[in-house]
Amino acid sequence: MTKNEAKKLHCTVEAALAVIGGKYKAVIIWWLNEKGVMRYNEIQKKIPHATAKMLSQQLRELEADGIIARKVYPVVPPKTEYSLTELGKAAVPIVGEMDKWEAGYFTMLGLPIPCDD
Numbered sequence: 001m002t003k004n005e006a007k008k009l010h011c012t013v014e015a016a017l018a019v020i021g022g023k024y025k026a027v028i029i030w031w032l033n034e035k036g037v038m039r040y041n042e043i044q045k046k047i048p049h050a051t052a053k054m055l056s057q058q059l060r061e062l063e064a065d066g067i068i069a070r071k072v073y074p075v076v077p078p079k080t081e082y083s084l085t086e087l088g089k090a091a092v093p094i095v096g097e098m099d100k101w102e103a104g105y106f107t108m109l110g111l112p113i114p115c116d117d
Contacts, residue, residue, distance in 0.1 A: 016094070019065045019067065019091075020062075020067065020091055020094065020095070022058050022061060022062075023050075023054060023058065024047055024050050024054065024055060024058045025058050025061070025062055025067075026095045026098060027046075027047055028043060028047070028058060028059065028062060028068070028082075029062075029067065029068075029084065029088060029091055029092065029095050030092075030095050030099070031043060031046045031047075032068060032082060032083060032084045032088070033084060033089070033092045033095070036083065037081050037082070037083045038081065038082055038083075039079065039080060039081055039082070040055075040056075040059075040080055040082070043055065043059070043082065059082060062088070066085055066087045066088075067084070067085060067087055067088040067091060068082050068083065068084055068085060068088050069082070069083050069084070069085050070082055071083070
């Protein structure tokens, strides 16, 4: 999020959702916290319903907002790894609470909890 975009927001919750509220951003944060460092293909396997375009966009936005770090190795074929930054690690408890809340919601509905390894 740019400074100009941030100036237009009305509260900190809105700002937090602008940074980690993208379609797959919280899930990416979750998996990077679970696995530490992941390559693009590994992330894609964990989020199979995400299109390549959408996943790439979400990763770019998380990187631009300082939530994840991207490391590119100068090899052929190119090797790219993603990991959480300190700011990204600070978002992990928020994502964890979302997970707990949603698990309770699914339980209330009598549905199995959908995420697994």
